[in-house]
Amino acid sequence: MKVSGSVALVTGANRGIGRQFARLLLERGASKVYATARTPASIDVPGVETLRLDITDPASVAAVASAATDVDLLINNAGITTNTNLVTGDLDKIRLEMETHFYGTLGMIRAFSPVLAANGGGAIVNVLSALSWFSFDGANAYGAAKAAEWSLTNGVRLELAEQQTLVTGVHLGAADTDMMADYEGPKIDPADVVRATLDAVEAGKLEVVVDEWSANVKASLSRDPLEFYGPSLSA
Template identity: 55%
Template structure:
């Protein structure tokens, strides 16, 4: 699909990758709703700031009612709390799943009828290389992202008859606040990742693998586990 003259809503658009998505969509000629829990923190020119907490059903419903002309949904909002599966705070582990799985699902369910009424469109889910590989220290986040990957694949089948494509973005560490502690040489430029992802949406690609680390991990998915 063409992003020029589209109408996009980006969740978590006040910083990091989401901010790059919103800015680049404006550059590509889209009308952009930049959604955040605190819309006053959205500082991009040319966007419409929208209050949206993806874990709050009333907030989600209000956003879908307000942005009723959307044709592109970018599910970018997320969190990384670092809770360990064995001894971490269960509430924090649940919050990872509530945000990445249930929150993303809630927003997609709310906006799917909007996209369909507007003639179809596209959904982009921001996943992670940790959708595929699950190191112990990142267990809670990895489990939530793996669930979101499964959700993306299932929704792709369900939304295709409605004229809505679903693209899943896989990427490793990026140079954002969430990965502030990661060495710079291990991080991708989020502006480049956003560009690759939006190119993938325009090309209707079901899966977008944005960096070499993610490509390497994907290539090894069929490798047997070593005991």
């Protein structure tokens, strides 16, 4: 998969990582970039073609897939966080997390997989999170939804292998975006996330672990959970 000359579609392109995807895809020579958002007027990247898209609305997804039949690189970036826990949190917010990250991403893949097949296979990028691999009190709905999206990513990769579609998952910690504005720890530059991802797609990699924090979290999965969660459980 070569970025130069590709036709890409980016969800959630009005801010943060999605905005940087739209900008850097053009910088790297993509022939066309469809930049999508629920409010297209909020997209401020020169040179893109804007489309209205709500990934939780099947009719909206179908309309975009019908309009963008030349896509060969799909960037599933759109996401939300409701800062909701599972036991006592608002069920509507928990469902919204799952509708967005799992069903919304799946809906995009189901709509665009025939498009990608018709255009030679291409690639899908799913922007995931280090929270695909651990839980955090205060954001457990987000973590559960991202874990589901990670499993989805692994599953559709197998299903789409026959049509030669590369499926790449991207895991990162905190990025310097509006979504993480209240987070006070170290943050990654969203442009660095995009550069690492586009390099990985061109190299045919299945997974991008952007930062050391995410790598450490992934490594912890093979160890006793008490090593990772011990301090939180004893607090």
